[in-house]
Amino acid sequence: MAFTQRHLLGLEGVSAEEIGTILDTAGSFKEISERDIKKVPTLRGKTVINLFYEASTRTRTSFEIAAKRLSADTINISASSSSACKGETLADTGRNLEAMRPDAIVVRHPSSGACHLLARHVSCPILNAGDGCHEHPTQALLDLLTIREHRGTVAGLTVAVVGDVLHSRVARSNLFALRTLGATVRLVGPPTLLPRELAAFGAELHTNLADGVRDADVIMMLRIQRERQGANFFPTVDEYSQYFCLTEEAVRLARPHVIILHPGPVNRGLEIASSVADGPYSVIMDQVTNGVAVRMALLYLLIARSKAEDAGAADAEPLLEPARRRTGGRA
Numbered sequence: 001m002a003f004t005q006r007h008l009l010g011l012e013g014v015s016a017e018e019i020g021t022i023l024d025t026a027g028s029f030k031e032i033s034e035r036d037i038k039k040v041p042t043l044r045g046k047t048v049i050n051l052f053y054e055a056s057t058r059t060r061t062s063f064e065i066a067a068k069r070l071s072a073d074t075i076n077i078s079a080s081s082s083s084a085c086k087g088e089t090l091a092d093t094g095r096n097l098e099a100m101r102p103d104a105i106v107v108r109h110p111s112s113g114a115c116h117l118l119a120r121h122v123s124c125p126i127l128n129a130g131d132g133c134h135e136h137p138t139q140a141l142l143d144l145l146t147i148r149e150h151r152g153t154v155a156g157l158t159v160a161v162v163g164d165v166l167h168s169r170v171a172r173s174n175l176f177a178l179r180t181l182g183a184t185v186r187l188v189g190p191p192t193l194l195p196r197e198l199a200a201f202g203a204e205l206h207t208n209l210a211d212g213v214r215d216a217d218v219i220m221m222l223r224i225q226r227e228r229q230g231a232n233f234f235p236t237v238d239e240y241s242q243y244f245c246l247t248e249e250a251v252r253l254a255r256p257h258v259i260i261l262h263p264g265p266v267n268r269g270l271e272i273a274s275s276v277a278d279g280p281y282s283v284i285m286d287q288v289t290n291g292v293a294v295r296m297a298l299l300y301l302l303i304a305r306s307k308a309e310d311a312g313a314a315d316a317e318p319l320l321e322p323a324r325r326r327t328g329g330r331a
Contacts, residue, residue, distance in 0.1 A: 003301045007119045007126040010135035012176045019177060023145050025297035026290070032069055033292060043072040046103040046303055051093070052129070053079040053109045058264055058288060059129050059138070063106050066295035072103070072303075090114060091121045098122040103303050107131070125302035127295075133167050133225075138298060139263050140173035142291040144181070146283050147218055149290075150259050155182030160206075160213045160254075162188040162244060163222030163271055166195055166233070170263045171222055175203055188212030189222075189244060192233040209244050216254045221246055221262045221272050237270055246272045251281060259283045 003021050005014065032040055048067040052060055060076070067074045079085070083093060090109070097105060104125045107115050112132030119126045130136040147154055159178055165171045165187050178185050179202045186204045187194060188211075199205055206212035213219055224240070234240045251258065260272075260281045268274045277284060 003305055005302065006305070007115075007128075008137055008298055008302060009115045009119060009126065009128050010176070011137045011140055011173045011180070012135070014177070014180070016180050016182075019141070019144065019181060022141055022294070022297055022301065023148060025301060026141070026145055026293040029296040029300075030290070030293045032296070033289070038069050039071055040069070041071045042300055043067070043070040043103075043303060046070075046072040047075065047101070048072045048104045048106065048299060049075045049077060049097055049102045050106045050129075051077050051082075051097070051108075053082075053084065053107075053114075054130070056108055056129070058291065059108065062288075062291040063127075063129065063295050063299075066292050067299055069292070070296055070299060072299065075102075090118060094118045094122045098124060103306065104299060125306050127298060127302065130169055132169065133172075134169055135173045135176075136169040136263075137173045137177075138291070138295055139170050140177045141298075142287055142294040143170075143174055143220065143261055143263075144177055145290045145294055146261065146287050147259070149286070150283060151217060151257075154178065157217040158184045158186065158215060159218040159220060160186045160188055160216040161220045161222065162209065162212060162246065164193050164225050164233075165189050165198070165222065166193045167225035168222045172198075174220065175201055179203075186212050186216065190234055190240070209246075209250055210253055213246075213250055214253045216258060219246065219251070219254060219258060219260045221260065223263065223265065224267060224271060241270050245270060246276050248273065248275055248279070251276055251279075261287055263287070 003018060032038055050060055050063055064074050102124055104127060106127045106129050107118055108129040109131050112134035114131045115126055115128040128135060128137055144154060151157060161171050161174060175185050186206055187198055188206045188209060191207050194205055194207060258281055260276060262272060262284050266272060266277055268277060
């Protein structure tokens with residue numbers, strides 16, 4: 001199936017077939033990162049702008065590495081070095097950047113919907129690297145790739161997502177994508193951090209950790225988003241840890257082949273015990289590795305689609321062929 005997304009603003013409404021295309025393309029790009037020379041000419045001459053209004057280590061670095069491994073030129077812009085400090089609106093920033101003819105803009109912003117707003121004002125592809133408490137689609141896609149590699153499939157699995165669901169864009173993107181691919185999703189956390197309305201999207205809601213992780217195939221821990229919490233949603237971090245920290249005892253309630261994920265950064269002893277984060281069921285480092293491959297795949301697919309539209313429908317298919325055939329296995 002051809003990839004039809006003009007932007008990647010979220011995973012709500014994205015079809016299982018298109019998610020599969022992204023994951024298959026990412027899988028084919030993983031081999032590049034194992035080479036001595038980790039670069040292919042796929043996006044040579046293209047320009048990718050990373051526009052980050054929030055602090056980030058993994059996501060920003062991952063996008064930069066992904067673009068460079070595809071031979072694209074990358075420009076990094078942070079809020080502190082942008083004209084936003086002088087009062088410029090996001091829309092005006094986008095228009096000015098588009099006037100410089102980038103081929104894609106990667107955006108992280110503290111306001112939900114910021115990427116959708118920007119997509120209405122620019123014509124080049126927009127990739128959502130996390131917007132407020134809305135979505136973080138590339139994180140969910142790398143989670144899906146990690147799950148698929150370890151479990152072989154996503155369909156039919158039971159996935160427990162544990163922690164600060166209320167403020168988590170990772171939880172929302174994963175909920176949409178996991179349900180689309182046929183997984184059972186349990187959202188687990190204290191009642192104050194567990195939005196009841198998410199049940200309408202097919203999630204099971206649990207306020208007890210043991211009930212939530214029992215017989216789960218995958219446990220996905222979430223970071224406590226203290227920078228987004230405008231109020232106290234639990235009495236103390238010690239009390240939260242007592243009831244919702246993933247310990248070895250809690251892991252034993254899950255299936256014997258369980259895998260454990262965490263989007264990072266990890267707050268050890270609060271969300272997850274060190275013995276679990278570093279234990280045999282943890283695939284946290286695999287997530288980081290897969291993040292580069294997923295972002296390579298998305299840059300390739302979105303820029304190729306934009307190029308195909310410019311070239312015309314008759315030329316679209318050669319430009320959108322699978323990445324493995326595109327690179328031909330050559331450096």
